[in-house]
Amino acid sequence: MEFYNILQNLIGGASVGITYGMVGLGVVFLWQSINRINFANISSAMLSAYLFYTFYTQAKLGFVFSLIFSLVLVAIYGICLRFLIYEPISRRGGARLEFVVATLMICVLWLNVIIVFYGGLPKPFPHIFGEATDFVRVGKFSLPSVYLYIFLVVSILVFIIHLLLRKSFIGKALRATAQNKDVAQLMGINVDLTTNLSFILSTTFVGIAGILLAPIYFVSLELGGGGIGIKGFSAAVVGGLIDPYGTILGGLLIGIIENFSTFFISSTYKDVISFFILVIVLLWKPNGIFNWTTRQETLL
Numbered sequence: 001m002e003f004y005n006i007l008q009n010l011i012g013g014a015s016v017g018i019t020y021g022m023v024g025l026g027v028v029f030l031w032q033s034i035n036r037i038n039f040a041n042i043s044s045a046m047l048s049a050y051l052f053y054t055f056y057t058q059a060k061l062g063f064v065f066s067l068i069f070s071l072v073l074v075a076i077y078g079i080c081l082r083f084l085i086y087e088p089i090s091r092r093g094g095a096r097l098e099f100v101v102a103t104l105m106i107c108v109l110w111l112n113v114i115i116v117f118y119g120g121l122p123k124p125f126p127h128i129f130g131e132a133t134d135f136v137r138v139g140k141f142s143l144p145s146v147y148l149y150i151f152l153v154v155s156i157l158v159f160i161i162h163l164l165l166r167k168s169f170i171g172k173a174l175r176a177t178a179q180n181k182d183v184a185q186l187m188g189i190n191v192d193l194t195t196n197l198s199f200i201l202s203t204t205f206v207g208i209a210g211i212l213l214a215p216i217y218f219v220s221l222e223l224g225g226g227g228i229g230i231k232g233f234s235a236a237v238v239g240g241l242i243d244p245y246g247t248i249l250g251g252l253l254i255g256i257i258e259n260f261s262t263f264f265i266s267s268t269y270k271d272v273i274s275f276f277i278l279v280i281v282l283l284w285k286p287n288g289i290f291n292w293t294t295r296q297e298t299l300l
Contacts, residue, residue, distance in 0.1 A: 008143055009259045015151040016216065017255015021248035022154060022209035023232025024239065025161070026202040031241045032178035033198035036096055039225075040081055040103035042232065043110040044203040045210025046224030048074045049125070050114060052211050053219045056126050063128060071207055078203030079196060081106075086199075111224050122220035129215050146215045153212060158248055161205075165244065170197065178242075206232070227271045231258075234278040240287045253277075 026041040048070045055066035085106065089098050129149040135142045165171035176184040177194040185191050209232075210223050217223055231254055238250025254277055258270045 005263070009263050010256060011143055011151065012147050013256035013259030014252050015147040015154075015255070016213070016259070017235075017252040018154045018158070018248060019150060019209045019212050019251065020228075020231040020235045020254055021251025022157070022205050022212075023228060024235030024247040024251055025244055026206035027233055027236035028239065028241060028244050028247050029174075029198045029202040029205070031236075032174070033195050034086060036086070036099050037233075038081065038086075038103050038202065039100065039229070040085070040106035041078075041202050041206050042225050042229035043107050044074050044077060044206040045213065045228060046114065046221065047077065047110065048207030048210040049214040049219045049223050050118060052214070053123060053125065056128075067211070070211065071204055074207035075200045075204050078199040078201075081203070082196065082199045107225050107229075111221055114221060114224065120221060122218035122222075125214040125219050150212050150215075157205075157208065161244065174198065230271070230275060230278065231255075234275075234281070237278055237281050 023042070023045060026044065027037060030036060030038045030041065051070040051073055052066050055061045055069050056063065059066075061069065081103075085102050086099060089102060129146040130144075134145040136145050136148055163171075165174065173184070173189045173194050174197065176187065176189055177191050181191050184194075213223060213228065217228070222228060232251070234254055235251035236247050238253065239246030239248075254273070257277065258273050261273050262270050
C-alpha cells in the first residue's frame, strides 16, 4: 500500500468521521443536561437535509437563507422535544426507558412522514461543495473536493464549540448545570434556560452534520437513523457520553477505521465496524476511551 493511498483514506475517513462526532455531540449535550439518551436527535440530520433540499431546490431561497431556515426549524424541533416529549414523561413519573422508547418512535414517525412527502428514493444534494467529479489532485494523491470542504467546515465548527464551552458565559453555565443543577441554581444560573439550550444545541449540531453528510449519503432516509445514528452514538460512547472533545475524536477514529476497512476488506462491512467498536468499548471501557472529563473530575 503506497503512501498516497494511506493519505487519501486518512483524510477521507477523518472528514466523514469528524461529522459522526458532530452527531455524537447531540447525544452528549442531552446526556449532560437531563441524563437521557435522545434518539429523536438522529432525525435532525435527515430533517435538516430535506429542509435544505426543499428551500434550496424548490423554493429557490439560495444557500444562506436555506441554511438559516433549515437550522432554525431544527432548533425549534429540539425545543419541541423537550416540552412535548421529555416534560410530559417526567411529570408522569416516566424514567429513562419511557423516554428512549418515545424518542425511538419519533424517529420512526419522521421516517414515515418523509416517505409520504418525498418518497423513499434518495435525492441528489445540490452541488454546493462542487460536483461529484471534482477532485483535488497533488501528484498521485487525489480526493473528492467535498471531503476537504466537510473537514474544513467541521474543523471551524469544532473551534467555535470550544470557544462556546470554554470561553463564554453560556459554556460556563452549561458546565455548571451539568455538574450540579442545584448548586448552579443557587449561584444564579437559570437551569431551565440552560436545559433549553442543551436541547437546541443537540438538534442543531446534528442538523449541521446532516447537511454536511448529504453530499455523500444523498438526501435520503439513511440520514434519519440506521448507520448514521449508530456511528454518532458510537462516537459519543467512545467519549464516555460526557466529553465533547472525546466524542469528536471518537468520530474521527470510527471514520478512519471505516475507510481503511473499506479499502482493505469491503464496503459491505463498513457499517459493521461501528457496531463492533461500540460493543468493544462498552465491554472494555464503558466509561469511554477518550473520556478525560471523568478523569479530571470536571464536566464538559
